[in-house]
Amino acid sequence: MTLPTLHQLITQGDLDGFTQALQDGADPNQLDSVMGNAPLHIAAQRSETAFVKTLLEHGAFINLQVPKHGVTPLMVAVWHRKPAVVECLLADKYINVEISSHFGLKAQQLIDFGAADDDRFGQQQAEQIRALFEQHHKQQLKQQATMEAFNIVTAASSSDQEKAARLRALSQQQTLNATSPVTSSGNDEHTAVMVAARDGLVASLRQLMDLGGDQQIPDHYMKAIPLHKAAYNGHAAVIELLADYPGFQETLNAQGPNNGYTPLHDAIWHGHLKAAQALIEAGADIELRAYDGTTPLELAKQYQYQEIAELLGSNK
Known part of the structure; x- marks a missing residue:
């Protein structure tokens, strides 16, 4: 098996050549043709963090899963018992510790794989890694606790009007436009504005926007903005x-x-x-083509939405 260039440079420990290759345009997410490992999976096996940090600086996908078995770079680092690399990956804001491999295990569940009970050094490494995961979890909880507006709009037991009233009484607004941590919650990297727009919470959204809510901050999953969420869910009042x-x-x-x-x-x-209709009346461009090649009118015809097609046709 011949490894791609970046993979080879990592195995050779050639950081200078590796960095130069990235600067020259090498793909930090290229997969090998046998297993589907990206350079970050290979780098995560090493004891030092230089290759990992360099890859992340050049746009490597930190949560990329190997097609064969679904293992992420974090899983690789845990499995190979590399505490320094685990610490480096856990420090990244986009790390997702909730991803499961194709064999059903998350990164933290791999801590005890491989090291025998009488392997003192291996057990020490496992304890180090376990402590790093606990620290990461505590940091996420602390971050979440400070996000007052986000916590208000995501409260399942409150009505929209109740949430709006609580927003008016916010004790501080420094985290108004903060994004939630990546936890596979369905709200990953969502702002309070994003949640309110997605869920059609008109009263809450009006209060957030009056307080200085930012409608240009995208989410984690699709890099969509609140207007995408409102449109996708049919919340015309939110759009208006x-x-x-x-x-x-x-x-x-x-x-x-x-x-x-x-x-x-x-x-x-x-x-x-x-x-x-709300978007068209607001001046939306009806001629833009998506990656599937469709304009809005063509998409409406494709899905046989006659009323929408007629609306678009009358605005051409």
Whole structure:
């Protein structure tokens, strides 16, 4: 098996050549053709962190799973008992410790793999790694606790009006536009504004925007902005509300990097006539093409949404 260039440079310990290759345009996420390991999976096996840090600086996907077995770089570092690398990966804001491999185990569940009970050094390494995961968990809880606005809008037991009242009484607003940690919660890297727009919490969203909410901050999963979420879920009232605040024009025709859909595409995708109408009336571009090659009108015809197609046709 011939490894790709970056993989080879890591195995050779050639950091200078490795860094130069990345600067010259080598793909930090290239997979080998046999297992599907990315350079970061190989780097995570080493005891030092230089290759890992360099890859992350050049855009390596920290949570990339090997196609064969679903192992992430963090899992590799834990499995190979590399505390320094585990610490480095856990310090990254995008690390996701909740990912499961194809054989059903998360990174933390691999701590005790390999080291025998009488392996003193191995057990010491395992304890180091276990402590790092505990520290990471505590830091996430601490971060989450400070996000007052986010915690208010995600409270399942409160109505929209109750949430809006609590938002008006916020004790501090420093974390108003903070993004939630990556925990596989469904709210990863969401702001309070994102959650309110997604869930159609009009009263809460109005209060957030009056306090200085930012509607241009994307989420973790799709790098979508609040307007995408509102359109996707058919919340026409949310769209109309956001149109009255700064940042709306900057996001009105934003194309998501996952599929190239604009908010208008997202509204049409699921047949939300009123949401599509709100976006069109706000001046959405009806000619932009998504990655699948469709304009909004073509997408409406593809999914046989006749009313939306007629609406778009009359606005051409």
